[in-house]
Amino acid sequence: MSMLRIFDIAGSAVSAQSQRLNVVASNLANADTVAGPDGSAYRARQVVFQTALMGSAGREGDATAGVRVSTISEDTRPGRRLHDPKHPGADAEGYVTYSNVNPVEEMVNMISASRSYQNNVEVMNTARSLLLKTLQIGQS
């Protein structure tokens, strides 16, 4: 039953997208984190998606392509620096280093992840109703 595979595919996509949403939530939560004593603030993280072959791979017809998160990469851009000598986290020159999270990028990322999540949930719902109807072949 190749239709049953749809749940694997859409399920892998849903879990990958929810991981992306998790990372976005963590980035947004740390948007205003300042650098600790070691001088390095929180760095924004991004998930990297990769096509994952599911089932017996190798045969061309078995091209069941799910998704998985291959790596979570850290943004290497320098964090924002603000001059605020009264801040307890300020360094010797009076600058406070914030995290390098860009809230606008994160919001866009969040909307994209949420749309993709919804798409895959709908794929699963459609596959489910088709399979249930297939089970009723011959019944009146």
Next chain:
Amino acid sequence: MIARLTESLDFHSQALMLRAERQRLIAGNIANADTPGYQARDFDFAAALRAATGRTDGIASSVMHAGGRLSPALRYAVPSQTSLDNNTVDMDRERSAFADNAVKYESTLRFINGSVRTMLDAMKSHNQA
């Protein structure tokens, strides 16, 4: 009579299997909508069905019965808009193809149900009705 019904049932079951195959393929495309470098794939349903049911004119090789499963020749989608990460999934196209394929899967199911019911009716004795 029965032979013709079986033939029709066979045709529709091939069509149903190909529809399920296509549904799976499109689900894979939708799942990979955000994967960098992923190339969307699809197959020519009409050609695959022609080949699967033996009503072929020289394209029999496009469908191979690999271990009892249909595996039609896959083609790569031509992107309507290029993207920076080389992903060629067009979500609008995939969504519409998915909905279209779901409706056609269901109609094939109804054809099968109709044939089954016809056969069941033919098998009933007249005083049973």
